[in-house]
Amino acid sequence: MEMKRRKFQGVLNILSFNRHFYVIGVASLTLLISLVLYFELSTYYTVILVLGFTYGLLVPLIVSAYIYDYSGFYEFRWLDQFDFKDSKNNTIININAGFDETSFIIKDKLPQSNLKVYDFYNPDRHTEPAIVRARKVSNIYPYTQRISSHSLPLKAHTVDYIFLISAIHEIRNNDERITFLKECGRVLKNEGRIIMVEHLRDLPNFLAFTVGFTHFFSSVKWRKSFKTAGFRNINEIKFTPFMSIFEVY
Known part of the structure; x- marks a missing residue:
């Protein structure tokens, strides 16, 4: 019996199984942006912090898509x-x-x-x-x-x-x-x-x-x-x- 994988199943699995990390990450990023706007912090540091959080949230998903959905691993x-x-x-x-x-x-x-x-x-x-x-x-x-x-x-x-x-x-x-x-x-x-x-x-x-x-x-x-x-x-x-x-x- 061959099990057909859905499109982007690898990424969806990562999101589903580790959703607690992503909930915390998105909440932290939202809080960070709110603090930056409230305290009017330096644009330079704001960009660095936002890019850092965004990197940590998105790059694992991009790499997971590459490994599990596009590399042919499951073939x-x-x-x-x-x-x-x-x-x-x-x-x-x-x-x-x-x-x-x-x-x-x-x-x-x-x-x-x-x-x-x-x-x-x-x-x-x-x-x-x-x-x-x-x-x-x-x-x-x-x-x-x-x-x-x-x-x-x-x-x-x-x-x-x-x-x-x-x-x-x-x-x-x-x-x-x-x-x-x-x-x-x-x-x-x-x-x-x-x-x-x-x-x-x-x-x-x-x-x-x-x-x-x-x-x-x-x-x-x-x-x-x-x-x-x-x-x-x-x-x-x-x-x-x-x-x-x-x-x-």
Whole structure:
């Protein structure tokens, strides 16, 4: 089953899931302009402040439109470079944090493979308001199973590919994240691979999302986490300046 994305769905998702930030931002900008007019502040400083607020509100939406609506990310052509084999003997798992936009796409790309979908969302641990809102509109793949981030309900060395698409940064606790990655390593076959896609805490994402980039982890942090979890091969490929695809095994 192919899920058709609406025009500007990526931007609309950002606005919907993070609307509390935009409400605060617009209210702050309105208050700022009111104070400027009331106190008749310098035009120079007024322009700087208004431009700063406007940048913080609009640029994340523009970048999100580029990444999620115009880059072809959700067409998954970037997956072709990994030369995955599609076979009825393959087991693939896709793990999300309660918002799933990729499982139907993965199944369309690899229709013969056995796809299992897991959701590790825990309302007590993963408390970001955006996740709560995203869960309400997520397209739930059939037989999606709720799991703990500490345990995957699979036998050792039985999985060919694991997809972690913009989800694992929601595990904010370092020990919990490493435990989760160790579980991924346990269930992977010797020749199996993890494909992880994430924004990074780097300069391009700072320019795009300003302080919001702190919600992501750096490439160095991810590499350290994977190595601590027992992985030795970590290849990073850029997809746009704002996202990285990690091939891990």
